[in-house]
Amino acid sequence: MNKFPRVGIGVIIMQHEKxxxxxxxxxxxxxTWSFPGGHLEFGESLxxxxxxxxxxxxxxxxSDIALGAFTNDIFEKEDKHYITLYLIAKNHFGRTKNNGT
Numbered sequence: 001m002n003k004f005p006r007v008g009i010g011v012i013i014m015q016h017e018k019x020x021x022x023x024x025x026x027x028x029x030x031x032t033w034s035f036p037g038g039h040l041e042f043g044e045s046l047x048x049x050x051x052x053x054x055x056x057x058x059x060x061x062x063s064d065i066a067l068g069a070f071t072n073d074i075f076e077k078e079d080k081h082y083i084t085l086y087l088i089a090k091n092h093f094g095r096t097k098n099n100g101t
Contacts, residue, residue, distance in 0.1 A: 005072075008084040010037040011050045012068060013060070015091050022057065028078060035086070050087045062089035 012035050013020040021033045038053040040046070047065050054062050068086035075081070 003081070005081040005083050007040040008037060008082045009040055009046065009049045009053060010035040010084050010086045011054050011062065011065075012086055012088045013054065013062060013091055014088060020058070020091075028075070028080065037084075040085075046085060046087060050089060054089070060091055062091060064090045 019035070021035055024030055024032050024034055036054045036057040038049070038056070040049045044052075046067070050065055051062060054060055066088045068088045070086060071082075071084045073082045073084060
């Protein structure tokens with residue numbers, strides 16, 4: 001059986017010099033902190049995947065999506081290999097009443 005790396009998407013949502021993270025509840029990386037994200041589906045664009053995953057996990061809409069860094073992670077214990085592409089985005093509702101940014 002041939003094994004191939006999976007492509008993961010992590011979305012770094014920046015607002016007011018802070019980033020959004022959540023604690024993982026799934027079997028892979030349970031109880032660790034990560035950015036919202038998931039798996040890239042066949043034929044899906046990076047931007048569409050980022051928007052879909054963030055909406056599913058947080059209910060938020062994002063904008064100003066740009067390509068960030070990537071990682072090549074091999075999890076020997078779990079027998080998994082991921083290439084994770086990080087995208088940087090803003091919360092669609094990025095303006096606040098406090099400072100107008």
